[in-house]
Amino acid sequence: MKRAFPILAILTALLLAYAFYEAMWVAPMERTMGDVQRIFYYHVPSAWTAFLLFFVNLIASVIYLIRRNAKADAIAVVSAEVGVVFCTVVLVTGPIWARPVWGIWWTWDIRLTTTLVLWLIYVSYLVLRRFSDSSQTPKLAAVLAIFGALDVPLVYFSIWFFRTQHPQPVIGGGGSIDPRMLHVLLLNWLAFSCFALLVCWARYRLELLEREVEDAQSLESLVGDNRLGVKRPGEHSLPLKTNLPLDKNTSRTGTQ
């Protein structure tokens, strides 16, 4: 498995480079919007990837609540973090495109607003994870993920009531798209998905390592002496020779 990581990394780099070339030079220029339209090859794949990752987060959260599986929770964290990054890309590239085409940076349209609310919900999810330091964080976060998922359709309906300005989705939305453009779009999506997978993978391994370190640290503070050789931040290792299992406080005063 570990050997597959560099292979995926190289493949992703090649795909991203090729997709960039296709999007910038090969794809035909859009008739009315001109070159600005090319941001579409980054905007739409990022959006699809972000939604996919949020969906993965929901599934992982539900699995965690049912099975209490630590790996499901790690997947939930990772997909939420990477999803927020991609969602941010969507929210940044959207206005860059909208300014020259619509003449405004932002409008409270159905897709824009739903994406923004989704982003807000997942940022609050990450804030909860950061601020909660008990061992029950995964449970609370999983519950919040389910609340967020229930909220999204309601947000959608509440804004659906207003007029919508965002262009209809080009795939399955009744719009027509040049087949060459579609080809470039799908190529970019593939490249972005590979990239997301790569980042998630790296982050997932990091998350598992972090948890190992945390477990080791809490074990060390329980045992008292520094048997595992884990250094607390700001602590100089003056080895305290003792055979007694000291508690955390006595051990601290002993070393300082």
Added chain:
Amino acid sequence: MSSLRSITLATLAKDIRLEWRSKDAINSMLFFSLLVVVIFSFSFDPNAEESRQIAGGLIWVAFLFAAIVALNQTWARELRNQVLDAYRVSPAPANALFMAKVLGNFILVSLLEALMAPLFMIFYNLRALGPAWQLIPVALLGTWALVVNGTFFAAMSLRTRSREIMLPLLLFPISIPAVQSMVEATRIILTGDGAARFWIVLLLTYDVVFTTACLALFETVLQAE
């Protein structure tokens, strides 16, 4: 079922008695929303027609902020003397406790709204052009929407650092559709253009969905330690 109801009623009665004797939450909420009203009226200074357009937003934002005060102290009271831990090990159903807390907050926030609404009417020269009786279901459903999720997230944020700030961070994103429905329904009723039915139905849906979700997941949150 009867034990569920009796435990709910007992906890509710205890909370109301405590609040009645101290009046901590209601006084701070009243003063807080009074301040919001005054500050808003300085910063906008609208005429009668404009204030009809924006009053829905002002009223609900003021109540939302004030409700946070009540919601934050909901569970804090139970942490002293380990009451919550005692509850956790007792065989009493978790949802009875949750419903008691939601009902208590609902009564408190509704009381606040009943006292503050006339003041809003006076300060902003409001007079409903649409069917004014519809403001009552909007207020009840909207308050329930804020309070049911607020009580739930307050229980969640008990386990976090700086829980006072955590509650709004969790509650506001999830409450966006509810707040939008309340504000739009109130604006439509005040200005009298169009029907508020869509927004009332949406609020009702929101209430049903999230009340169910809260009742289904509260035990998980309560047991989280």
